[in-house]
Amino acid sequence: MSRNLLTRASTRKESTCYSTPTTARGDLQIKFVHNFNDKTKAEGPFEVSWLNSYKDDAYPTFSSDFSTVYFCSNRDGNFDIFEVAVPTDKKQLLQTLLSDKLLPVTKNTRLSSPADDKCPHLPGSYLPGKWSNDNVMYFVSDRSGGYGGFDIYYSTRENSQWKQPVNMGNRINTTYDEYRPVTLRDRSNFDYHVGIFSSNRPGGKGGFDLYAVGFLKVEEIPYGQ
Numbered sequence: 001m002s003r004n005l006l007t008r009a010s011t012r013k014e015s016t017c018y019s020t021p022t023t024a025r026g027d028l029q030i031k032f033v034h035n036f037n038d039k040t041k042a043e044g045p046f047e048v049s050w051l052n053s054y055k056d057d058a059y060p061t062f063s064s065d066f067s068t069v070y071f072c073s074n075r076d077g078n079f080d081i082f083e084v085a086v087p088t089d090k091k092q093l094l095q096t097l098l099s100d101k102l103l104p105v106t107k108n109t110r111l112s113s114p115a116d117d118k119c120p121h122l123p124g125s126y127l128p129g130k131w132s133n134d135n136v137m138y139f140v141s142d143r144s145g146g147y148g149g150f151d152i153y154y155s156t157r158e159n160s161q162w163k164q165p166v167n168m169g170n171r172i173n174t175t176y177d178e179y180r181p182v183t184l185r186d187r188s189n190f191d192y193h194v195g196i197f198s199s200n201r202p203g204g205k206g207g208f209d210l211y212a213v214g215f216l217k218v219e220e221i222p223y224g225q
Contacts, residue, residue: 028056030071036094050103051084061122063134066090070120070137080112081120081139110162111155115143123183123193136221137162138181148175152197158222172213176201179208183215192217
Protein backbone atom coordinates (compact mmCIF):
# COMPACT_ATOMS: atom_id res chain seq x y z
CA MET A 1 0.00 0.00 0.00
CA SER A 2 1.39 3.43 -0.91
CA ARG A 3 0.73 6.68 0.93
CA ASN A 4 1.90 9.92 -0.65
CA LEU A 5 1.89 13.04 1.51
CA LEU A 6 2.97 16.11 -0.44
CA THR A 7 4.41 19.41 0.62
CA ARG A 8 5.67 22.09 -1.76
CA ALA A 9 8.53 24.54 -1.64
CA SER A 10 9.17 26.97 -4.43
CA THR A 11 11.04 29.99 -5.69
CA ARG A 12 9.76 32.14 -8.54
CA LYS A 13 11.03 29.72 -11.18
CA GLU A 14 11.60 26.36 -9.53
CA SER A 15 9.36 24.07 -7.54
CA THR A 16 10.16 21.08 -5.38
CA CYS A 17 7.50 18.70 -4.09
CA TYR A 18 8.25 16.36 -1.22
CA SER A 19 6.41 13.11 -0.59
CA THR A 20 6.55 10.33 1.96
CA PRO A 21 5.68 7.10 0.15
CA THR A 22 5.62 3.81 2.00
CA THR A 23 8.58 1.56 1.21
CA ALA A 24 8.55 -2.21 0.79
CA ARG A 25 9.48 -2.43 4.48
CA GLY A 26 6.28 -0.57 5.34
CA ASP A 27 7.89 2.60 6.69
CA LEU A 28 7.44 6.17 5.45
CA GLN A 29 10.41 7.80 3.72
CA ILE A 30 10.87 11.34 2.45
CA LYS A 31 11.39 11.72 -1.31
CA PHE A 32 11.06 14.63 -3.72
CA VAL A 33 10.44 15.59 -7.33
CA HIS A 34 11.63 18.83 -8.93
CA ASN A 35 11.62 20.87 -12.13
CA PHE A 36 14.93 22.70 -11.70
CA ASN A 37 16.37 21.48 -15.02
CA ASP A 38 13.24 21.80 -17.15
CA LYS A 39 10.40 24.01 -15.90
CA THR A 40 7.88 21.97 -17.91
CA LYS A 41 8.97 18.54 -16.69
CA ALA A 42 9.20 16.99 -13.23
CA GLU A 43 12.10 14.70 -12.37
CA GLY A 44 12.17 12.07 -9.64
CA PRO A 45 11.20 10.90 -7.15
CA PHE A 46 14.56 10.99 -5.38
CA GLU A 47 15.22 9.99 -1.79
CA VAL A 48 16.47 12.57 0.69
CA SER A 49 18.89 10.20 2.38
CA TRP A 50 19.95 12.56 5.17
CA LEU A 51 16.36 12.92 6.40
CA ASN A 52 15.42 9.24 6.36
CA SER A 53 15.91 6.41 8.83
CA TYR A 54 14.67 2.84 9.11
CA LYS A 55 11.57 4.15 10.88
CA ASP A 56 8.79 6.47 9.65
CA ASP A 57 9.93 9.90 8.43
CA ALA A 58 7.29 12.27 7.09
CA TYR A 59 5.84 15.77 6.58
CA PRO A 60 8.92 17.89 5.80
CA THR A 61 8.50 21.66 5.93
CA PHE A 62 11.21 24.19 4.97
CA SER A 63 11.77 27.64 6.36
CA SER A 64 11.18 30.35 3.76
CA ASP A 65 14.93 30.85 3.19
CA PHE A 66 15.50 27.04 2.98
CA SER A 67 18.01 27.19 5.85
CA THR A 68 16.14 24.72 8.05
CA VAL A 69 13.87 21.76 7.42
CA TYR A 70 11.55 20.32 10.06
CA PHE A 71 9.89 16.90 9.86
CA CYS A 72 8.43 14.23 12.12
CA SER A 73 9.79 10.75 12.78
CA ASN A 74 9.29 7.84 15.16
CA ARG A 75 12.96 6.88 15.00
CA ASP A 76 13.19 7.27 18.78
CA GLY A 77 9.93 5.43 19.54
CA ASN A 78 6.96 7.79 19.40
CA PHE A 79 6.66 10.54 16.78
CA ASP A 80 8.68 13.67 17.53
CA ILE A 81 9.56 16.79 15.56
CA PHE A 82 13.12 16.95 14.26
CA GLU A 83 15.09 19.66 12.48
CA VAL A 84 18.09 19.86 10.18
CA ALA A 85 20.16 22.96 9.39
CA VAL A 86 20.70 23.09 5.62
CA PRO A 87 24.24 24.37 4.88
CA THR A 88 23.47 25.76 1.42
CA ASP A 89 21.48 28.54 -0.17
CA LYS A 90 18.48 28.11 -2.47
CA LYS A 91 20.69 27.89 -5.58
CA GLN A 92 22.43 24.82 -4.16
CA LEU A 93 19.34 23.22 -2.66
CA LEU A 94 19.00 20.56 -5.35
CA GLN A 95 22.57 19.34 -4.86
CA THR A 96 22.00 19.19 -1.11
CA LEU A 97 18.77 17.22 -1.49
CA LEU A 98 20.50 14.72 -3.79
CA SER A 99 23.58 14.38 -1.62
CA ASP A 100 24.33 11.20 0.34
CA LYS A 101 26.30 13.19 2.89
CA LEU A 102 24.60 12.90 6.25
CA LEU A 103 23.59 16.10 8.02
CA PRO A 104 23.05 16.38 11.79
CA VAL A 105 19.43 15.66 12.73
CA THR A 106 18.26 17.14 16.03
CA LYS A 107 15.08 16.49 17.97
CA ASN A 108 13.35 19.71 18.91
CA THR A 109 12.64 19.09 22.56
CA ARG A 110 10.48 22.20 22.96
CA LEU A 111 8.04 21.15 20.23
CA SER A 112 8.12 17.42 21.03
CA SER A 113 6.47 15.59 23.93
CA PRO A 114 6.22 12.02 25.29
CA ALA A 115 3.15 11.59 23.04
CA ASP A 116 3.02 11.66 19.22
CA ASP A 117 3.84 15.03 17.64
CA LYS A 118 3.38 15.13 13.88
CA CYS A 119 2.76 17.18 10.72
CA PRO A 120 4.86 20.33 11.35
CA HIS A 121 4.02 23.23 9.05
CA LEU A 122 5.80 26.58 8.64
CA PRO A 123 3.58 29.08 6.85
CA GLY A 124 5.71 32.20 7.01
CA SER A 125 3.91 35.43 7.89
CA TYR A 126 3.44 38.38 5.59
CA LEU A 127 3.72 41.82 7.09
CA PRO A 128 3.45 45.02 5.00
CA GLY A 129 6.39 44.95 2.61
CA LYS A 130 8.20 41.95 4.06
CA TRP A 131 8.02 38.34 5.17
CA SER A 132 8.68 37.29 8.74
CA ASN A 133 11.25 34.62 9.54
CA ASP A 134 8.82 31.72 9.92
CA ASN A 135 8.18 32.50 13.56
CA VAL A 136 5.13 30.29 13.93
CA MET A 137 4.70 26.55 13.48
CA TYR A 138 1.49 24.55 13.37
CA PHE A 139 1.50 20.82 14.13
CA VAL A 140 -0.67 18.09 15.64
CA SER A 141 -0.25 16.14 18.86
CA ASP A 142 -2.17 13.68 21.00
CA ARG A 143 -0.37 14.85 24.15
CA SER A 144 -2.20 15.07 27.44
CA GLY A 145 -4.27 18.19 28.10
CA GLY A 146 -5.94 18.27 24.69
CA TYR A 147 -9.55 17.68 23.69
CA GLY A 148 -9.05 14.08 22.59
CA GLY A 149 -7.30 12.32 19.72
CA PHE A 150 -4.96 14.55 17.73
CA ASP A 151 -5.34 18.30 18.24
CA ILE A 152 -3.78 21.19 16.35
CA TYR A 153 -1.17 23.16 18.28
CA TYR A 154 0.97 26.15 17.46
CA SER A 155 4.25 27.53 18.74
CA THR A 156 5.79 30.94 18.13
CA ARG A 157 9.50 31.70 18.13
CA GLU A 158 11.23 34.61 19.80
CA ASN A 159 14.97 35.21 20.07
CA SER A 160 15.57 32.02 18.02
CA GLN A 161 13.74 29.89 20.61
CA TRP A 162 10.42 28.10 20.14
CA LYS A 163 7.97 28.80 22.94
CA GLN A 164 5.81 26.26 24.74
CA PRO A 165 3.21 24.89 22.26
CA VAL A 166 -0.36 26.10 22.67
CA ASN A 167 -3.53 24.14 21.90
CA MET A 168 -5.63 26.05 19.36
CA GLY A 169 -8.75 25.49 21.44
CA ASN A 170 -12.23 24.15 20.84
CA ARG A 171 -12.92 26.65 18.07
CA ILE A 172 -10.81 24.27 15.96
CA ASN A 173 -10.22 21.07 17.95
CA THR A 174 -12.74 18.39 18.95
CA THR A 175 -12.73 15.10 20.82
CA TYR A 176 -11.96 13.49 17.45
CA ASP A 177 -8.78 13.76 15.35
CA GLU A 178 -7.68 17.02 13.74
CA TYR A 179 -4.79 16.38 11.40
CA ARG A 180 -2.30 17.79 8.85
CA PRO A 181 -2.68 21.58 9.22
CA VAL A 182 -1.47 23.65 6.26
CA THR A 183 -2.02 27.27 5.27
CA LEU A 184 -2.63 29.13 2.04
CA ARG A 185 0.40 31.00 0.70
CA ASP A 186 -1.67 33.68 -1.03
CA ARG A 187 -3.53 35.48 1.75
CA SER A 188 -3.41 39.04 0.48
CA ASN A 189 -7.09 39.50 1.37
CA PHE A 190 -6.80 38.11 4.90
CA ASP A 191 -5.19 39.34 8.08
CA TYR A 192 -4.82 35.79 9.45
CA HIS A 193 -3.45 32.44 8.30
CA VAL A 194 -6.08 30.63 6.25
CA GLY A 195 -5.80 27.12 7.67
CA ILE A 196 -6.86 23.86 6.05
CA PHE A 197 -6.86 20.61 8.00
CA SER A 198 -8.51 17.19 8.02
CA SER A 199 -10.77 15.75 10.71
CA ASN A 200 -12.84 12.63 11.28
CA ARG A 201 -15.37 14.53 13.41
CA PRO A 202 -19.09 13.82 12.95
CA GLY A 203 -20.98 15.76 10.31
CA GLY A 204 -18.59 15.16 7.43
CA LYS A 205 -18.82 12.93 4.39
CA GLY A 206 -17.12 9.99 6.12
CA GLY A 207 -13.57 9.28 7.28
CA PHE A 208 -11.29 12.33 7.25
CA ASP A 209 -12.79 15.42 5.61
CA LEU A 210 -11.14 18.75 4.83
CA TYR A 211 -12.04 21.89 6.78
CA ALA A 212 -10.95 25.52 6.46
CA VAL A 213 -10.68 28.05 9.29
CA GLY A 214 -8.76 31.14 10.32
CA PHE A 215 -5.71 30.22 12.37
CA LEU A 216 -3.61 32.95 14.01
CA LYS A 217 -3.81 36.61 13.04
CA VAL A 218 -0.58 37.76 11.46
CA GLU A 219 -0.34 40.64 13.94
CA GLU A 220 -0.18 38.08 16.78
CA ILE A 221 3.02 36.53 15.42
CA PRO A 222 6.38 37.99 16.49
CA TYR A 223 8.52 39.37 13.69
CA GLY A 224 12.26 38.76 13.54
CA GLN A 225 14.46 36.30 15.38
